[in-house]
Amino acid sequence: MDALKRLGETRGPRSRVLLFGFAIVPVVILATLVRDSLAPAPPMQLVVSLSARTLKVVENGNVTRTYGVAIGRPSHPTPRGSFRTGTIDWNPSWTPPPTNWARGKKPQPPGAASNPIQGVKIYFRAPYYYIHGTNNPGSIGEAASHGCVRMTEPDAISLARLIERSGGSVPLLIK
Numbered sequence: 001m002d003a004l005k006r007l008g009e010t011r012g013p014r015s016r017v018l019l020f021g022f023a024i025v026p027v028v029i030l031a032t033l034v035r036d037s038l039a040p041a042p043p044m045q046l047v048v049s050l051s052a053r054t055l056k057v058v059e060n061g062n063v064t065r066t067y068g069v070a071i072g073r074p075s076h077p078t079p080r081g082s083f084r085t086g087t088i089d090w091n092p093s094w095t096p097p098p099t100n101w102a103r104g105k106k107p108q109p110p111g112a113a114s115n116p117i118q119g120v121k122i123y124f125r126a127p128y129y130y131i132h133g134t135n136n137p138g139s140i141g142e143a144a145s146h147g148c149v150r151m152t153e154p155d156a157i158s159l160a161r162l163i164e165r166s167g168g169s170v171p172l173l174i175k
Contacts, residue, residue, distance in 0.1 A: 044166040048174040070139040070150035083172040086123035088160050119153040120160040
């Protein structure tokens with residue numbers, strides 16, 4: 001520090017400004033980190049862990065529920081990133097998406113045993129990615145879907161009701 005002080009004394013006003021900058025930058029960085037860590041968490045958010053195959057409901061910073069989920073297969077992975085839940089469709093029908101894996105599949109009416117979407121579908125990346133109840137509860141815990149997040153029908157309905165009570169759209173992190 002003495003060397004820096006002497007540098008400021010021997011180099012003039014420009015050096016003093018530089019020294020001030022060196023002193024202030026760490027303070028600004030520290031203040032930013034503290035502010036960001038104190039920022040309030042959203043009242044409700046969802047966190048999907050692809051590796052653990054869980055969906056956690058976080059309310060006011062606390063995990064209040066954990067659900068088992070099925071995720072996308074390696075050939076059709078669930079997208080990672082930050083999203084918001086969107087439209088919630090209750091008792092949805094299923095229309096095959098325009099992709100190779102769905103070629104030749106027939107649309108399924110709401111509630112049909114062969115409808116892969118049971119109870120509810122909660123969009124997070126329209127038009128083809130959503131959280132939904134499944135007609136194959138044995139797939140929970142597996143990489144079995146075509147990119148969607150599958151839940152048991154009762155769990156998906158419970159989650160959709162929580163989202164509606166929180167205003168209908170909540171942050172969703174898939175990691």
